[in-house]
Amino acid sequence: MMSHKEFVLAYEKGTVGCSVSALLTLRLFFAGDIREKKVSINLLLWSLSFLVLIIASVIAFLDFPIRWALLGAFAMLVIYAVAFFYSVGELVLSAALANEEFFEFAKTKRALWIYSDDENNLPKMHKS
Numbered sequence: 001m002m003s004h005k006e007f008v009l010a011y012e013k014g015t016v017g018c019s020v021s022a023l024l025t026l027r028l029f030f031a032g033d034i035r036e037k038k039v040s041i042n043l044l045l046w047s048l049s050f051l052v053l054i055i056a057s058v059i060a061f062l063d064f065p066i067r068w069a070l071l072g073a074f075a076m077l078v079i080y081a082v083a084f085f086y087s088v089g090e091l092v093l094s095a096a097l098a099n100e101e102f103f104e105f106a107k108t109k110r111a112l113w114i115y116s117d118d119e120n121n122l123p124k125m126h127k128s
Contacts, residue, residue: 002016002114004100004103004104007096007097007103007114008097011097015116016114016115016116017114017115017116018093018096018112018113018114018115019112019113019115020088020089020092020093020106020111020112020113021110021111021112021113022084022085022088022089022092024109024110024111025039025043025088025092025106025111026043026046026047026088028109028111029043029044029047033105033109034105035101035102035105036095036099036102036105038091038095039091039092039095039102042087042088042091043088043091046084046087046088049080050080053076053077053080056076057069057072057073057076060072060073061073092106092111092112093112096112
């Protein structure tokens with residue numbers, strides 16, 4: 001197991017990589033398990049913006065032809081999903097780098113996965 005200090009040093013040197021489970025992080029937020037204020041506030045804002053997206057889609061279905069409403073709702077949902085996953089990943093990683101307690105929490109709950117990113121595991125190129 002990697003300590004917080006080792007994680008920060010390895011991340012800064014580029015020898016470890018990370019993966020964040022955004023949906024698990026959202027589930028932990030709704031369960032009330034996340035105590036990091038910055039993460040909680042941002043997830044609350046993302047949740048509220050999803051409600052706004054749903055309301056806008058309903059209004060679009062009432063006011064526009066079905067084809068345009070479907071196209072607009074689908075496009076906005078894709079844009080929202082990409083932005084959500086990117087933002088939550090960045091948010092969890094920055095909180096894990098800054099706060100040792102959140103790092104241990106995210107690692108224990110498997111919201112943050114850490115893997116070695118050294119070049120020893122890459123295939124060797126043969127010189128001809």
